[in-house]
Amino acid sequence: MTVADALRDRRSCRSFTDEPLADGVVDDLVDRARRTPSAGNSQGVEFLVLEGADVAAYWDVTLPPERRAAFPWPGLLRAPALVVPCGMADRYVERYAEDDKAHAGLGTSADDWTVPYWLVDAAFAAMALQLLAVEAGLGCCFFGLFEHEAAVVARFGLPDDARAVGTIALGYPDPTGARPSGSTVRGRRPLDEVLHRGGWA
Ligand SMILES: Cc1cc2nc3c(=O)[nH]c(=O)nc-3n(C[C@H](O)[C@H](O)[C@H](O)COP(=O)(O)O)c2cc1C
Numbered sequence: 001m002t003v004a005d006a007l008r009d010r011r012s013c014r015s016f017t018d019e020p021l022a023d024g025v026v027d028d029l030v031d032r033a034r035r036t037p038s039a040g041n042s043q044g045v046e047f048l049v050l051e052g053a054d055v056a057a058y059w060d061v062t063l064p065p066e067r068r069a070a071f072p073w074p075g076l077l078r079a080p081a082l083v084v085p086c087g088m089a090d091r092y093v094e095r096y097a098e099d100d101k102a103h104a105g106l107g108t109s110a111d112d113w114t115v116p117y118w119l120v121d122a123a124f125a126a127m128a129l130q131l132l133a134v135e136a137g138l139g140c141c142f143f144g145l146f147e148h149e150a151a152v153v154a155r156f157g158l159p160d161d162a163r164a165v166g167t168i169a170l171g172y173p174d175p176t177g178a179r180p181s182g183s184t185v186r187g188r189r190p191l192d193e194v195l196h197r198g199g200w201a
Helices: 003-009 025-033 053-062 074-078 089-095 117-135 146-156
Strands: 045-051 081-088 139-143 162-164 167-171
Touching: 003 117, 025 045, 025 081, 025 117, 045 053, 045 117, 045 146, 053 081, 053 146, 081 089, 081 117, 089 117, 117 139, 117 162, 117 167, 146 162
Parallel strands: none
Antiparallel strands: 045 081, 081 162, 081 167, 139 167
16 A cells, blocks of 8 residues: 555544454554654654543543433444544753754743644644554544543643644444544545645735
């Protein structure tokens, strides 16, 4: 499978079978996904990996049982693994305080960064993880934490500087439970709408 194949084949999978992932599969995916670039080679992306009882604990704080009956993707909760890529802001600030980066003026506070590269880098790693999952024959779905980030931070003890950019559900796809979301059915914008050669006309 080429990178182009994986990009083409990846779709958000919102229903999984009960089949567990073999031991070490998620760790291996994370290990390879973390090869993506990072600002100043800060390597400030870390991954909360949840399997087994930890998956249930995640859903308990983000989708309490009383709200589940109305949840349109019950098969998403069967995903045997969840990965939450986190951008660790302090790693970037500390890296940019080092001699070779001090000229950038970003080594004092995360507030000085016009682009928070810990989010950029976490997104890079999240995308790599999804492509690697597709290559491994798995289904995956990246979804936002939205108002639940604080609950996940508290439940799983993330440090203060960690920004959890979203959650990636991983597992074997259940085609019988596939149900498009309102977002998924939107058409793809034409290339000439998004490609601005030489500037916005
Ligand atoms: C930042 C981000 C947040 C998303 N949040 C959700 C979400 O909360 N729930 C969901 O079902 N899908 C979510 N998605 C998945 C998108 O709906 C999906 O990627 C988009 O509709 C395109 O469909 P595809 O992934 O199948 O190509 C999110 C995707 C991204 C990139």
